[in-house]
Amino acid sequence: MIRKAALLAVLSAALFAPTVATAPGEAAAITSRQGVNLTLATITPDYATERGTEIKVTGTVHNAGTAALPGLRVRVRYDSQRFADRAAMSAFQADQTTLTQPRQVSTQSSMVLPELGANASQPFELTMTPAQFGLTAFGAYPLAVEVVQWDAVQLASQRTFLTYAPPTPQPPVRNRLAFVLPIIDQPHRADEGTFVDAKLSAAMTGKGRLATLARIAEAAPPSVTWAIDPAVFDDADAMAKEHTLSTKGAKQKRPADNAASQWLTSVRTSLADNPVMATPYADPDVTALAHQGLDDQTGLALELGAQKARQLVKPDVGTSTYWPAGGRLDADALDLLAVGKPNVAKVDKVLLDAANLPPQTPATTTPDAATTIDTVMGPITVLTADAELSRTLEEPSGTAGSTLLSRQRFIAETAMISAEPGQIRPRSLVIAPSRRWNPSPTLVTTLLKTAGKLPWLRLTPLDSIKPGATQVPRAGLTYTAQDRKQELGAKYLARVKETAAKARLTGLVTGRPQPEFDAAVLRLSSSAWRGGQRAGRAIAKLVDDAVTARINKVSITGAGPDRPRTLAGRDGDVPISVKNSLDGPISLYIEVKSNNPELLQVAYQQPEPLPIGSGQSGTVQVPMTASPASGDATVTVQLLTTDRTPYGAPVKLIVRTTGYTGIALVIVGAALTVMLAAVVTRVLRRRSQRRTARAARARESETV
Numbered sequence: 001m002i003r004k005a006a007l008l009a010v011l012s013a014a015l016f017a018p019t020v021a022t023a024p025g026e027a028a029a030i031t032s033r034q035g036v037n038l039t040l041a042t043i044t045p046d047y048a049t050e051r052g053t054e055i056k057v058t059g060t061v062h063n064a065g066t067a068a069l070p071g072l073r074v075r076v077r078y079d080s081q082r083f084a085d086r087a088a089m090s091a092f093q094a095d096q097t098t099l100t101q102p103r104q105v106s107t108q109s110s111m112v113l114p115e116l117g118a119n120a121s122q123p124f125e126l127t128m129t130p131a132q133f134g135l136t137a138f139g140a141y142p143l144a145v146e147v148v149q150w151d152a153v154q155l156a157s158q159r160t161f162l163t164y165a166p167p168t169p170q171p172p173v174r175n176r177l178a179f180v181l182p183i184i185d186q187p188h189r190a191d192e193g194t195f196v197d198a199k200l201s202a203a204m205t206g207k208g209r210l211a212t213l214a215r216i217a218e219a220a221p222p223s224v225t226w227a228i229d230p231a232v233f234d235d236a237d238a239m240a241k242e243h244t245l246s247t248k249g250a251k252q253k254r255p256a257d258n259a260a261s262q263w264l265t266s267v268r269t270s271l272a273d274n275p276v277m278a279t280p281y282a283d284p285d286v287t288a289l290a291h292q293g294l295d296d297q298t299g300l301a302l303e304l305g306a307q308k309a310r311q312l313v314k315p316d317v318g319t320s321t322y323w324p325a326g327g328r329l330d331a332d333a334l335d336l337l338a339v340g341k342p343n344v345a346k347v348d349k350v351l352l353d354a355a356n357l358p359p360q361t362p363a364t365t366t367p368d369a370a371t372t373i374d375t376v377m378g379p380i381t382v383l384t385a386d387a388e389l390s391r392t393l394e395e396p397s398g399t400a401g402s403t404l405l406s407r408q409r410f411i412a413e414t415a416m417i418s419a420e421p422g423q424i425r426p427r428s429l430v431i432a433p434s435r436r437w438n439p440s441p442t443l444v445t446t447l448l449k450t451a452g453k454l455p456w457l458r459l460t461p462l463d464s465i466k467p468g469a470t471q472v473p474r475a476g477l478t479y480t481a482q483d484r485k486q487e488l489g490a491k492y493l494a495r496v497k498e499t500a501a502k503a504r505l506t507g508l509v510t511g512r513p514q515p516e517f518d519a520a521v522l523r524l525s526s527s528a529w530r531g532g533q534r535a536g537r538a539i540a541k542l543v544d545d546a547v548t549a550r551i552n553k554v555s556i557t558g559a560g561p562d563r564p565r566t567l568a569g570r571d572g573d574v575p576i577s578v579k580n581s582l583d584g585p586i587s588l589y590i591e592v593k594s595n596n597p598e599l600l601q602v603a604y605q606q607p608e609p610l611p612i613g614s615g616q617s618g619t620v621q622v623p624m625t626a627s628p629a630s631g632d633a634t635v636t637v638q639l640l641t642t643d644r645t646p647y648g649a650p651v652k653l654i655v656r657t658t659g660y661t662g663i664a665l666v667i668v669g670a671a672l673t674v675m676l677a678a679v680v681t682r683v684l685r686r687r688s689q690r691r692t693a694r695a696a697r698a699r700e701s702e703t704v
Helices: 002-016 086-094 199-203 209-219 230-239 258-270 286-291 295-312 331-339 387-394 400-419 441-453 481-485 490-510 518-524 533-551 661-703
Strands: 036-044 055-063 069-078 104-116 120-128 139-149 153-164 175-183 225-228 243-247 250-254 276-278 349-353 370-375 378-385 428-431 457-459 554-556 565-567 571-580 586-594 600-602 610-612 617-626 631-640 646-657
Touching (some): 036 139, 036 153, 036 400, 055 153, 086 153, 104 120, 175 209, 199 258, 209 258, 230 518, 286 295, 286 331, 286 490, 331 378, 378 428, 400 441, 441 457, 490 586, 554 631, 571 586, 586 600, 586 617
Parallel strands (some): 175 457, 225 276, 565 646
Antiparallel strands (some): 069 104, 069 139, 243 250, 554 571, 586 631, 600 617
């Protein structure tokens, strides 16, 4: 009676319990309402090669409830029919209901647990062979381990895959597989020396994301291709020196960060023997730039990215392969990349998500990763990343169970691709996880090692993958309205465009080939701000303020309504001076226009730009002609760069005109006449006085 009552209780709980389902790559255990956890620890070997190969599965059953559970059994479910295709594998993993579990139960591969106490765990070990399951052909097969009570009620279950690879007259095709692993982060600086947060240092130490990537790079085989954002290395290089941290409006001087220096050294060393490709500087949202008219930013990012990557990582970093945010772009962005920056940098290969360039007709087999597509500059190569394989690298927890499940899925997926019908020559496959992933070192290292041992795979660098003579017809770039919504917004980029235009002036006036704010503006265009434009706007304000302050260091002196310039007369020269407070020389033009031509006319042409040294002022004499009437007139003074682009805001100067030139001549003439008459009178008077004196002296002599 007790046993029947317990069974009824369990059956009732099972009937009213909700079905538990997990997505591929999630936690390695399914927890039932009864609080039973099932975790798989190992499956050995990775794949079976003979009908008699002993397959061993180990794991743990844990009772998280408050009461002991009697009558438990751990057993295996299987199916002797292999998966027909990869879609069937995905469906098996996605639907965790009991209706889609493997149909057959192994009577040999099971273990009885008479009773499992409250909050107690029990390890288990199950063995089986392909012969017991009736496996006959190369391929991937469904497998599940379950915990049942009284052989009737399923308390927990975990699905996985079993790969069978027996010797065959025709060995399986050995496909080429390229791993692309990203080292890409969000920007952490506003202008060159100012950091907006302290997150970068934390990311490069301990269990930080960039520190994790450095450890993976150290252990990765030389065939792995690394996709880097040069801005990450540029930020680290800046942090390895004295820098400024700006938070909540306050700025603090910070010493050089040793963690940044050590991270740079470690990654450079690890990547020395690996192929490396660089994104454009700061990983810009190229599709958004193309749609909002910031075409120049893409060419500049390509150029600066190539320069920084070769300077900070190694000289042979590739820059002609582009990997867009989200793995998707449209024809406008593709054309923009193909044009690039003429004679400097352009793109001739792109790495896309497979859904961005689907086959014309639904594919029943996995298409080759390489194909070609037309652009305004001619055909370029397109490589498509396999979504399912790429997801196997992104298991977030990195626990023993989840790593095992991801590895089993990876082995089965790649075996399934090799077993697809009609394949007579190797195909190319590409794995590329999301660009700002937070990987598990254990998982990634395990999958890299596993891939290197599988007889149906050959690891290869990304650059070695070329389009074949026969290609699967493609439907063209598929870029949806949802893809468009994920781009950086028009309002946000309008401000970036304005800041970029102002920043360009600082380079034109100084004549520098690479203006100081180029990198700062590119960081504002980063795809990292997708979905986080509030953070981008905060940095954009800091950059815009810095650009404005730099522009204001070149100014017209003596400007203001209380400091009028005086033109004494009908015409003359009025001096206009410009002060250069920058730390280098500048060259500019000065344009002067009268706002009151009826009172004042300006006829000034400057044939050559005016050079002004650092900390000095430069002056030009501007000819002006006034009307006969006197009064105040205004002129507008605009500074221009060497290509005559307005620099800074125009300045109005007051010119006070007297109109006294003719009157002044009359006055001066009359004054000269009066002065001459007075002089003549005095001379004649003195002469008369001298004659009188001489006559008197003569009379006195005669008398004597």
